[in-house]
Amino acid sequence: xxxxxxxxxxxxxxxxxxxxxxxxxxxxxxxxxxxxxxxxxxxxxxxxxxxxxxxxxxxxxxxxxxxxxxxxxxxxxxxxxxxxxxxxxxxxxxxxxxxxxxxxxxxxxxxxxxxxxxxxxxxxxxxxxxxxxxxxxxxxxxxxxxxxxxxxxxxxxxxxxxxxxxxxxxxxxxxxxxxxxxxxxxxxxxxxxxxxxxxxxxxxxxxxxxxxxxxxxxxxxxxxxxxxxxxxxxxxxxxxxxxxxxxxxxxxxxxxxxxxxxxxxxxxxxxxxxxxxxxxxxxxxxxxxxxxxxxxxxxxxxxxxxxxxxxxxxxxxxxxxxxxxxxxxxxxxxxxxxxxxxxxxxxxxxxxxxxxxxxxxxxxxxxxxx
Numbered sequence: 001x002x003x004x005x006x007x008x009x010x011x012x013x014x015x016x017x018x019x020x021x022x023x024x025x026x027x028x029x030x031x032x033x034x035x036x037x038x039x040x041x042x043x044x045x046x047x048x049x050x051x052x053x054x055x056x057x058x059x060x061x062x063x064x065x066x067x068x069x070x071x072x073x074x075x076x077x078x079x080x081x082x083x084x085x086x087x088x089x090x091x092x093x094x095x096x097x098x099x100x101x102x103x104x105x106x107x108x109x110x111x112x113x114x115x116x117x118x119x120x121x122x123x124x125x126x127x128x129x130x131x132x133x134x135x136x137x138x139x140x141x142x143x144x145x146x147x148x149x150x151x152x153x154x155x156x157x158x159x160x161x162x163x164x165x166x167x168x169x170x171x172x173x174x175x176x177x178x179x180x181x182x183x184x185x186x187x188x189x190x191x192x193x194x195x196x197x198x199x200x201x202x203x204x205x206x207x208x209x210x211x212x213x214x215x216x217x218x219x220x221x222x223x224x225x226x227x228x229x230x231x232x233x234x235x236x237x238x239x240x241x242x243x244x245x246x247x248x249x250x251x252x253x254x255x256x257x258x259x260x261x262x263x264x265x266x267x268x269x270x271x272x273x274x275x276x277x278x279x280x281x282x283x284x285x286x287x288x289x290x291x292x293x294x295x296x297x298x299x300x301x302x303x304x305x306x307x308x309x310x311x312x313x314x315x316x317x318x319x320x321x322x323x324x325x326x327x328x329x330x331x332x333x334x335x336x337x338x339x340x341x342x343x344x345x346x347x348x349x350x351x352x353x354x355x356x357x358x359x360x361x362x363x364x365x366x367x368x369x370x
Contacts, residue, residue, distance in 0.1 A: 002028045002206075002223055007213045008230030010038020011352060012342035014201040015359040016228050021205050023367055028224060029202060030211040035195070036202060038230075039312070040352070042193035046255055046294040049193035050283045053310075054249060054300060055267060056194060057286075059184035060353030066186040068356065072200040075188030078286050080181040082267040082279075086146045093269060094172035094181045095139050095147070103142055109175035116140040134165035138173050150273035155302050156247060156315075164317060189286050227335075228362075230342035232311060233327045241326050244347060246311035250301040252277075257294050277301050314347045321347075339366060 004020050006013045009031035017027045035041055039053040057080045060066050069075070084091040092098035100112040119140035128134035131152065135144040148168070152160055156167075172181060180187075190197045213220055213231065221227065229236055234244045256262055266285035270277060277299040284290050305311050314320065324347040331340055341362050343350050350358065 001225065002026045004028070004226050004228060005030070005220055005224035006228045006230070007031075008038060008228075008342065008344075009033075009036040009198065009202065009207060009209070010230060010342065011040055011198070011355050012345075012359045012362075013038075013228060013230045014198045015356065016339075016341065016363055017205050018201040019360075019363040020367060025367070027205050029205055029207045030213060030220065031207075031209055032212040034210045036207065036209070037195045037198040039310075040194040040198070042195050044193070045283075045296050047292050048284045048290065048294075048296050049189075049287065050253065050296050050298070051194075051281065051286070052251070052253070054251065054298075054312075055281050055286070056352060057182070057187065057189060058352050059182040059187040060356075061185045062353060062357060063186070065353050065356045065360075068360065069197070073190045073192060073197045076191050076287060078189045078266075078288060079187055080267070081179040081265070082181055082269055083265055084147050084151075084269045084271045086150075086271045089146075091147055092179055093147075094174065094179070094183075095143060096174050096179060097177045098179060099143065099147075100175075103146075112175055128165045130161045131163035131165055131168050132160040134168045135160070135171075138168065138171070147271045149271075150275075151269055151271040151278055153273060154276075154278050157302070157304050191287075225337065227338045229338055229340050230345050232344045233324070233331065233340050233347060236338075236340070237327060237330060241330065242323050243307075244323055244327075245315040245320050246305035246309075247302055247313040247315065248305040248309040249312050250303060251298050252301070253296060253298040255294055255296050259295050260291070260293060262295050262297050311344060313349055314343065316347070316349070 003025040004027045006017045006027060006029045009029050013029060017029050020027050040056045041052050042049045043052055057078065058069065058075065082093045084093050091102055097109065097112060100106050104115050106112045106115060116139060120137050123136050123141060125133045125137050128137050135148045149160055156163055172183060263280060263282050267279055267281055269279045279300050281298045283296045284292055331338060339362060340346060341359065342355065
């Protein structure tokens with residue numbers, strides 16, 4: 001009999017398991033995959049830490065969160081400076097004065113603001129009702145058409161004028177010559193990769209990999225007094241109220257032998273609609289100064305989620321949010337010994353630092369002070 005069964009060996013599950021173990025609780029961690037670390041899993045290929053499930057760059061302004069993560073590993077100095085490729089033309093991301101200069105030839109912030117305002121007024125937008133109108137209000141029609149529309153419609157599989165405005169509000173726009181995408185006080189990637197970081201968290205804890213909770217549910221539930229469930233909340237209840245929607249991703253990774261530098265940057269977004277993938281990742285550039293004879297690249301293809309696919313992004317429209325609230329109420333009434341946590345358990349898109357903070361809050365609520 002364990003005090004806690006933690007379903008999922010990703011970041012959220014590992015943090016809770018570590019803190020429970022540190023307090024003398026007995027913990028069993030399971031994961032249906034054959035490796036720990038969930039979607040932040042990294043593996044060594046040709047001397048390069050490859051982000052198997054897409055790039056994960058840790059960034060935060062929260063010193064408590066940064067200090068917490070640094071007790072398990074050291075972080076390098078990587079700063080995210082992605083670029084956009086639109087039919088062979090290269091633009092700076094985030095949208096900064098470099099972007100505005102390339103697009104319009106403007107030099108000063110005042111000129112850039114005037115250009116954006118004129119395009120907003122031309123579009124007749126007063127209160128943005130959808131993503132398209134929100135984007136035009138933020139950066140003007142030209143940038144929306146070249147650098148947002150195609151990429152976003154590939155990412156979400158829906159026209160921009162049918163997507164909620166809040167999605168684009170996460171996009172950084174600044175009127176300075178600063179290419180730092182996140183503009184966070186603390187930023188970097190674990191020197192030894194995320195898998196090593198999670199392994200450090202899980203030291204001394206019982207872990208079973210290749211273990212599907214649903215395949216052995218009765219036995220696993222009987223093995224612990226409490227459960228921390230980081231999987232899909234609707235799947236936990238057998239989808240009895242309906243199925244929540246997600247977007248999923250497909251990754252095509254290849255090693256380019258004898259090529260030391262393929263694209264010159266860690267992340268290149270392909271923003272035209274015709275290119276089937278959204279971005280190309282060259283993993284070695286996540287580790288500044290790394291010299292290798294070969295390089296590893298990954299092309300990322302988004303698609304609609306269906307049962308059996310890995311769910312990556314919750315589709316937080318009104319229908320899905322209402323359904324999640326119904327599942328949350330069901331969990332509260334039927335499962336007082338189950339803690340639903342993480343992006344799947346709470347049906348929210350979390351940046352890693354927010355996931356860490358949320359996991360620590362859950363620890364505080366259930367186990368006491370950190």
